[in-house]
Amino acid sequence: LTPRNGAIEYLTRFLAASNQNKKPKLAKGTRDYHALQMAVREKAFKIIRNVFARHGAVTIDTPVFELKDTLMGKYGEDSKLIYELADQGGELLALRYDLTVPFARYLAMYNVGNIKRYHIGKVYRRDNPAMNKGRFREFYQCDFDIAGSYGLMIPDAETLKVMTEILDDLPIGNYCIKLNHRKLLDAMLDICGCPAAKFRPICSAIDKLDKEPWSKVKTEMVEEKGLPEAVADKIGKLVILKDEPRALMTKLKADAVFKGHKAGEQALQELNLLFDYFEAFGICGKISFDLSLARGLDYYTGVIFEAVLTDTNQVGSIAAGGRYDNLVGIFSNGKDIPAVGCSIGIERIFTIMEDRIKKQEVAAVRETETEVFVASVGGNLLSKRMALCSKLWSADIKAEYLYVDKPKMQRQLTHVLEAGIPIMIVIGEDEVAKGVVKVKDMSAKEEVEVPETALIEHVKTILKKYEC
Amino acid sequence: LTPRNGAIEYLTRFLAASNQNKKPKLAKGTRDYHALQMAVREKAFKIIRNVFARHGAVTIDTPVFELKDTLMGKYGEDSKLIYELADQGGELLALRYDLTVPFARYLAMYNVGNIKRYHIGKVYRRDNPAMNKGRFREFYQCDFDIAGSYGLMIPDAETLKVMTEILDDLPIGNYCIKLNHRKLLDAMLDICGCPAAKFRPICSAIDKLDKEPWSKVKTEMVEEKGLPEAVADKIGKLVILKDEPRALMTKLKADAVFKGHKAGEQALQELNLLFDYFEAFGICGKISFDLSLARGLDYYTGVIFEAVLTDTNQVGSIAAGGRYDNLVGIFSNGKDIPAVGCSIGIERIFTIMEDRIKKQEVAAVRETETEVFVASVGGNLLSKRMALCSKLWSADIKAEYLYVDKPKMQRQLTHVLEAGIPIMIVIGEDEVAKGVVKVKDMSAKEEVEVPETALIEHVKTILKKYEC
Structure with missing residues (x-):
């Protein structure tokens, strides 16, 4: 060791030693889920x-890491956000960035002809976290996709029906689903005089219309992306169009906007069929046919959609999706499998549910599901409490007792109230001698004494009352 | 570029190009869960x-990756199995190796005084995979732990009760839980004349007794670990002792094995108390007090236990755990929180369940939960099928239909039979005109015609029949 090296070593040791006294930390952009947050999360997952x-x-699962090759070249510029694993000798691996590319890899690998699957799992992005807005580096995705060759627009309608049911069932308030068709969008740009090479960049400008005024988007189109102003103005007149599906369809036909444009007319026809199916499902009122919806991702080839909440000022989508008929081909030598799917923005939904619970707009969630608490007065009753709990557990009743020898009544009662446990059983030496237990229905504030032999039946009756 | 470099570049490009034509692959030691495997997995998780x-x-969740510092120095030699993330500028991160160290980090970080939590999550080890035996590089752990200061042996008894209930409820056959006490083990070694410095290495030799004969273990003790043969022989006479908890306790007291050894007598006293609680819980018959149980991990400080299946020849434990009173202190400047817990070997359990389903020893599992299939005869009934499904979905009945315009009856029936759907609804133009539907109860082979308005009620009646 040179003196210099010695100094560095000393410093390293010093820092390591002082590090021992620091509080442990989490990796940036990640979080622990505490018990109450988990209860909210589990509630949302259960509904979904x-x-x-x-x-x-059906549901499938894929590994959290994939071969690096599988993920690279699929996300454009965002590939820089992929977490790579260290090269520890062996394969080069990376954490999954979404569930869609692994799904495409799955379909190609096992030669799956058709599947209707959902997948709930964590994905990873080395993005700038904004944790108070529900943007993390580790976060959940909930994807639903229908892959396979089916009747035109039928799986698309089903996917949107699934999305409405999820948003209806989750306690997150009112919403609206914006809907458009990638081919209609391209036809619109074509008709306005936008060159085909500029379709995607102009789309990505249009995509900002939910956050920015038209004037700013127009500037981007003309100054940054070199679109003639007259073309931008024409686009500007169309992208403001949005209405109930049938109403806007009627207007577009009356105004002959797409008349004579083959791809445009075909897209309209497809949408017309889709709207028939919306009627069969009774979901027209939840959909807004919106010519400004563009969606960022390149791989969409048909219907695209995005749900936003309408009760809140918060911008941004809480669910989105579309048809992507050419993605699987990347993994299967061009053998495509048509697919349509949606992804639920579950992290934002957790945040909204937590907010609404805090504001008491929706019912509180309990950390545990305990149904019965077994309490005792006086000493020497630990084994009796254990035996009673055991009896309850055998009947699949969720029960707890305090893990101490002689618990004070106050401490037991506090636990029951804090945990929101609906039933409290109390025993003392008198009760044990008589072979009875006191059963307190906490919300009805009723207490009855029942023979130990009738305990299970009595508890079940009370629980049934609260089942709704 | 020198010619040599050019050649390498050419070869690289050639390999990359031919790679495009290869089937996509998974990372070594990982697997996809297919729909049926997921159904088995979900069934097991639901029970647990x-x-x-x-x-x-309660349940909590922690991130899949932690700061490398959090994980390093906790697993001894096994630290080399930790997956590290690439240094992409920022923090040094690693994938979690188990759920226990993140739990200890969690307790210290939020200063949690007591918690009874479970955690089901994936962990990562760069181990040699043996996938047919259920050993993967990415695999699930199911942990249950009680942390906090409670009455002596009460949380320990609860943890073992939880383990027995899980093993009783899972369809995996009969089992036995071996139990010992780390302090009793140390006392035994001490009494036999083993020097304290050799306690842990000798323990790890004893730990092999479930796979190797005594002669081999003795050789390891004497030749590798330098224990005098007389000491090894004394140990050999004790480690063969195992019996029902009370029976072995009586024998050890009668033989005065630990008499006069303070730590040994204390451990016996603790176990005696634990056995009282086993009696209150009615689980004595499931436990084998076994002086050969040593458990590999260093951090155990009290009761240790391990469950093995008794109907099969497969060796190895399917659940294990113990008390670890000093682990949390590592993260909190020595402020310990006593804890006891168990971990369920869920990957082995999946494998066993899949085997038993294949052998028809337990009931088959369905990939989907679909309750009703809506079929049609003839054409032009797609919207009607959609509307009927919609009605069923609104009543929270799980329903499907084929995503094609004019499905053949054979194809629809095949789907119903393959998916094991209990109810099939059939409509034709006649039925639609009359406002009725045909409802087939598939296993009763009964078909009735009911008015469309009575459909939901009728379906619910049939479903209720098949519940439980």
Whole structure:
């Protein structure tokens, strides 16, 4: 060691030693879920899973890391946000960035002809976290996709129906689903005189219309992206159009906007069919046919959609999706499998649910599901409390007792109230001698003494009353 | 570029190009879960979660990656199995190796005084995978722990009760839980004349007794670890002792094995108390007090236990745990929080469940939960099928239909049979005109015609019949 090296070593040791006294930390952009947050999360997942299952979807799971090759070249510029694993000798690996590319890899790898699947899992992005807005580096995605060759627009209608049911069932308030068609959008740009090479960049400018005024978007089109002003103005007159599906359809036909444009007319025809199916499902009122909806991702090839909340000023979508008929081909030598799907913005939904619970707009959520608390007065009753709990557990009743020898009544009662446990059983030496237990229905504030042999039945009766 | 470099570049490009034609691959030691495997996995998780909830546990979640510092120095030699993330500028991160160290970090970070929590999550180890035996590089752990200062042996008894309920509820056959006490083990070694410095290495030799004969273990003790043969022989006479908790306790007292050894007598006293609680819980018959149980991990400080299946020849534990009173202190400047917990070997359980389903020893599992399939005969009934499904979905009934315009009856029936859907609804133009639907109860092979207005009620009646 040179003296210089010695100094560095000393410093390193010093820092390591002082580090021992620091509080442990989390990686940037990640979070722990505490018990109450988990209860909210589980509630949301339960609602979402139930809708997926209601529509006959299966679920699959893929690993959190994939070969780096699988992920690279799929996300354009965003590839820089992919977490890579260290090269520890072996394969080069990376954490998944979304659930869609692994799904495409899955379809190609097992040669899956058709599947209706959902997948709930964590994904990873080395993005700038904004944790108070629900933007993390580790976050959940909830995806539903229908892959396979089916009747025109039928899986698309089903996907939108699934999305409405989820948003209806979640306690997050009112919403609206904006809908458009990638081919209609391209036709619109074509008709206005936008060159085909500029379709995607101009789309990405249009995509900002939910956050920025037209004047600013126009400037981007003309000054940054070199679109003639007259073309931008024509686009400007169309992108403001939005209405109920049938109403806007009627207007577009009356104004002959797409008349004579083959791709445009075909897209309109497809949408017309889709709107028939919306009527069969009774969801027209939840959809806004909106010519300004563009969606950022390049891989969409048909219907695109995005849900926003209408009760709040917060911008941004809480669910979105579309048809992507050419993505699987990347993994299967061009053998495409048509697919349509949606993704639920579950982290934002958690935040909204937590907010609404805090504001008491929706019912509180409990950390545990405990139904019965077994309390005792006086000493030497620990084994009795254990035996009673055991009896309750055997009957699949969720029960708890305090893990101390002689618990004070105050401490037991506090636990019952804080945890919101609906039933409290109390025993003392008298009760044990008589072979009875006192059963308190906490919200009805009723207490009855029942024989120990009738305990299970009595508890079940009370629980049934609160089941709704 | 020198010619040599050019050649390498050419080769690289050639390999990359031919790689495009290869089937996509998974990272070594990882797997996709297909729909049926997921159904088995979800069934197991549901059973396990229900037991945790039945005992009033909350659940928490921690990130998949932690600061590298948090994980390093906690796993001894196994630290080399930790997956590190690439240094992409920023923090040094690593994938979690288990759920226990993140739990200890969690307790210290938020200064949690007591918590009864479960955590189900994926962990990562760069180990040699043996995937047919259920050993993966990405795999699930299901942990239950009680942290906090409570009455002696009460949380320990609860943890073992939880373990028995999970193993009883899972369809995996009969099992036995081996139990010992780290302090009793140390006392035993001490009494036999083993020097304290050799306690842990000798323990790790004893730990192999479930896979190797005594002669081999003795050789390891004497030749590798330098224990005098007489000491090894003394140990050999004790480690063969195992019996029902009370029976072995009586024998150890009668033989005065630990008499006069303070720590040994204290451990026996603790176990005696624990066995009282086993009696209150009625689980004595599931426990084998076994002096050969040592458990590999260094951090255990009290009771240790391990469950093995008794109907199969497969060795290895399917659940294990113990008390670790000094682990949290590492993260909180020595401020310890006593804790006891168990971990369920869920990947092995998945494998066992899949095997038993294949052998038809337990009931088959369905990929989907679909309750009703809506079929049609003839054409032009797509919207009607959609409307009927919509009605069923509104009543929270799980329903499906084929996503094609004019499905053939054969194709619809095949789907119903393959997916094991219990109810099939059939409509034709006649039925629609009359406002009725045909409802087929698939397993009863009964078909009735009911008015469309009575459909929901009728379907619910059939479903109720098949519940439970």
